[in-house]
Amino acid sequence: MTEAETGLPPVEYAVAVERYLAAAGLADGSRRIYRIALHTWAWALADRPAPTGPERRRARPPVLPLALLDHPDTPDRLRAAAARRGADTGPRTLTRELSTLRAAVAWWRARGWIDGDPTTDLRPVDPRPTSHAAAAAPPTPEELRALFALRAPLREQALWHLLHESGAAIETVLALDTDHLDPPRRRTRPGSAPVHWQSGTARLLPLLVAGRPTGPLFLTDRRAPTGTPARDRCPHTGHARLSYRRAAELLTAHTQALGPGWTLRRLRSGR
Structure with missing residues (x-):
């Protein structure tokens, strides 16, 4: 009997991602985009830089416990990752990827799989110099x-x-x-x-x-x-x-x- 069939909460982040995507009612193309975005945040949770370019699509994310989302250092890790991601992509893409993570976290919390919300203060950050010039x-x-x-x-x-x-x-x-x-x-x-x-x-x-x-x-x-x-x-x-x-x-x-x-x-x- 699978974990999904028993109703037990998933232990691994990647399994929680798949459970969320399966329940979200997304089209195949949207599901693929959401999966890539959520896997990108997995690298941040592991405190490792995410692959870029073609490697980003093919790379297997690190194996992580879902409970890591409740670790007190997780908000800081995510903020640092958002700053790095903002240097490589446009604000619309970063905002969409942050929204994807927030939606997944809210879904996991509603099921009692995690307690806190590490995305509460997470906002797109411009990692470039503060001078507009x-x-x-x-x-x-x-x-x-x-x-x-x-x-x-x-x-x-x-x-x-x-x-x-x-x-x-x-x-x-x-x-x-x-x-x-x-x-x-x-x-x-x-x-x-x-x-x-x-x-x-x-x-x-x-x-x-x-x-x-x-x-x-x-x-x-x-x-x-x-x-x-x-x-x-x-x-x-x-x-x-x-x-x-x-x-x-x-x-x-x-x-x-x-x-x-x-x-x-x-x-x-x-x-």
Whole structure:
């Protein structure tokens, strides 16, 4: 007889995560995203840095007792982890991941599996310098040359160039479709969100969209999950639109050798 069948509270954090997800009534895609977020906090509970980039999806989280959530040091560990996570992702993603943890903790407490709530005072923390000028400092020319010299895939290089050269909002850029582009004029077509670019982007975009006259401009490496809206699925490859979260993870993974401080928002701040 399984633990779920006996009604006994789970001992391990990972088991509690699966029990929560099974009861949450989520679609497959949402369940996968929630699981990744909750596994990320497991690394914080173990006082270890979470994997980033592609490794984040594949890494097995540490085995932890669920009771660790009631340890008096846990709120501090989670606050430190939120600060680190805030350096690698946008505030919307961090807020969503914090909300996922809060929801799971509330569900576990309602069943008496844990007593306290280590997320009570947990808020998104900006880990960058308190000076707004320093926080928004654009990359120097030397830093940009180092970034663009990385052996990164075409998709990443095109995205980084476009963000830097256009200064457009990240959400706007990721929402672009291939038929929004007007390559000869180095801009988007009338009726689309106005985005302009320069020579670096102009060189890369034709290579990126070759054979794809319609559909999302920036795509994931995998086919879109079942239930993905048609507007976020490429009709030619079946792949999904690249998300903000994934784009941030890719930038972090590729810039590890360049040092900390690389975020999508900072990259676009140079214009």
